[in-house]
Amino acid sequence: MPYCLNPLCRQPENPDLSEFCHSCGASLLLKQRYLALRPLGQGGFGKTFFGTDQHLPSQPHCVIKQLYFQSPNPNIAKKIVQLFQQEALRLDELGKHPQIPTLLAHFEEKGHLYLVQELIDGHNLTEESWQNCPDIEAKIWQLLKDILPVLQYIHDRRVIHRDIKPDNIMRRSRDNKLILIDFGIARVLTNTAIMGGATIVGTPEYMAPEQTRGKVLPASDLYSLGVTCIDLLTGISPLELYDVISETWTWREHLPAGTNISPKIGKILDKLLQPSLKNRYRSAGEVLKIINSATILRSFSSPQTSTNELQKSANLPPKTNEPTLIDNTSASPLTPTEIIATPTEINTPIEIDYSRLRLLLKRKKWRQADEETRAILCQLVGKGNSSYLYKSDIKNLPCGHLQMLDMLWVNYSKGQFGFRVQKQIYEQVNGEYHHFCDLVGWSVHRPHSDYAGFIFSLKAPVGHLPSRAWVGGYKWWEHAEVLAAKLTECQIG
Structure with a gap:
């Protein structure tokens, strides 16, 4: 049924096949x-x-x-x-x-x-009931991982949405993806000098404090996303979740009975909801970095996850019934508690002594372990200890030895470091090297010193080590793509 768009029309509905409004005569x-x-x-x-x-x-x-x-x-x-x-x-x-x-x-x-x-074929999140969901926290994680990259995308282009709320997030029917809608040009125009510049646009209960005073920043959208999360978690209006006397959010007190929220997600939501800009996340990328780190750590080092589950999640071969794994040397064997998974058989003519690397990792001598890893990689392609590997060298690394190096790093860092961890992060950002560097804590540009800017402790971001000190070549930054492809070939990660 055609609908008349003349704002002054008193009877805008029209019969099918009408070309002009039967009430006001306007073209339809x-x-x-x-x-x-x-x-x-x-x-x-x-x-x-x-x-x-x-x-x-x-x-x-x-x-x-x-x-x-x-x-x-x-x-x-x-x-x-x-x-x-x-x-x-x-x-x-x-x-x-x-x-x-x-x-x-x-x-x-x-x-x-x-x-x-x-037109997005689907429904908005207001139409969903999350409170009876058996794993509501998983839905919050997914919401953040779906929407934060969109916010990062628009903020990078100097656009602020200003009205993040469940009504403006749709779940697309064909692929279940979350879609951010209602990018109103009205919001941009109303804040121009032409319109007075003082109009406040948005939905009050989801607005950041600075937005209610007419000031908007990328962090304002993050605040609204945090409010959206606690709205979906509790099913209660945000107006009822904020204690104006103590000036604190009380969303935990309104969670459905039996709902448990982990400290990790709780900490992220609390920081998204900080009224003070200096205490809030500044960018979507900053939140994503923490979420990706938490996701990888959960997949590798959850205290409830068994060794076999870790092997399965890492796509590694199952552990055999052999009580120990012996390096290709006479060094003491690794005990079963030191092993995450057995690497594939190393059937290359190259013999590598892993005992020094294992000892350095066990003692958390990360800098020396990184240097030893570089020496081993160079040895595997027939180069000197402090040489550089090019893309052709990476492609020729023997899978068994590469898996051994990765296994030792993942094992002794409890999933914090390792080649497979870096590969997962690289794939999560769709191969965008600058985003990959941001997440693992590397400088996008190559410093003069091979080890400049690296943090050799467990306080470093997930995937920070092993370093890229051994990488060389005219297009050295392409090492991440080539290494990820090699790890896939070797069925690592």
Whole structure:
């Protein structure tokens, strides 16, 4: 049923196949192709409609947003249209992210501004009931891991959403992915000098304190994401979860009976919810770094996880019934409690003495262990101890020895360090080297000293060691991709 977009029309509903409104006579088609069918919502600066694109019968449905920015001053009206065009281009760029609706069109018609966007087939998180979920914490982890990269993406492009809440996060039906919606250009335009610059946009119960005073930063979106999490955890309005007398969040007291939240996720949520900017996370990347570290540590070193489960999660061969594993030397054997998994058989003519590396790792001499690892890698490709390995060298590393090196690092660091840990992080960021470096605590650019900037302690980020001191070549940064491919070939990680 066609719906009239004339804001002054008193009877906007029309019979099917109508081209003009039966009430006010206005044309029902925008740009001779877009037709509104029913209203979806209304805000202070416009309306949203469920519509169709008459030119795309294969994908006919879309969302039409009509924005209200009329001004009796023609100069101001002209400036508003210019700003609209600029911000629409930015929204078009944002729509290239797979978890942000695509912008299909933007235009001015009959004194109104319009956006046409992809319709997400799914439902928003307000429609879900999380309180009866058997593993509600896992859902919170997944929410953070799905939405934080989207926030990092938009913040990197100097866009702040300003209205993160369950209503604006949709679960797409076809792949269960979370989609961030409602990037309103209205929010940008209302904060310009043209509109006075003092309009506060957002939903009050989800707003960060600075946002209620008209100041927004990337950290403001993080605060709103934290409020969204505790809303979903408790099923209670955020207004009831904040004690105005003590000025503290009391969300733990409102968790459903029998719900246990781990200290790790609790600490993350508490920091997201900090009223003070100096105590809150500053960026989505900072939160992701902590979440990825926690995820990897849980997969490798959970105290409830058995050795066999660790082997399974790491995709390593099962441990044999042999009581000990002997290095290729006469060194003392590794006891069963020192072994995470047995490496594949080392059937290369190269013999390596691992006893020194094992002893250094056992004593937590991380710097010396790193240097010994470099020496072993060089020995495996027939180079001197302090040489550099190139991409061709990495491809020729024997799998059995590479697995032995990785196993020793993972074992003695309790899952904090190791090649497979680095591989997992590299794959989590889809091979983006600068994001990988940010997570493992490496400088993106190569310092003059091979070991400059490295932290040789368990306080270092997950995956920080072994270092890349042995990496060489004109495109040295490609080592991460080549090593990840080699580890996959060797079935490591």
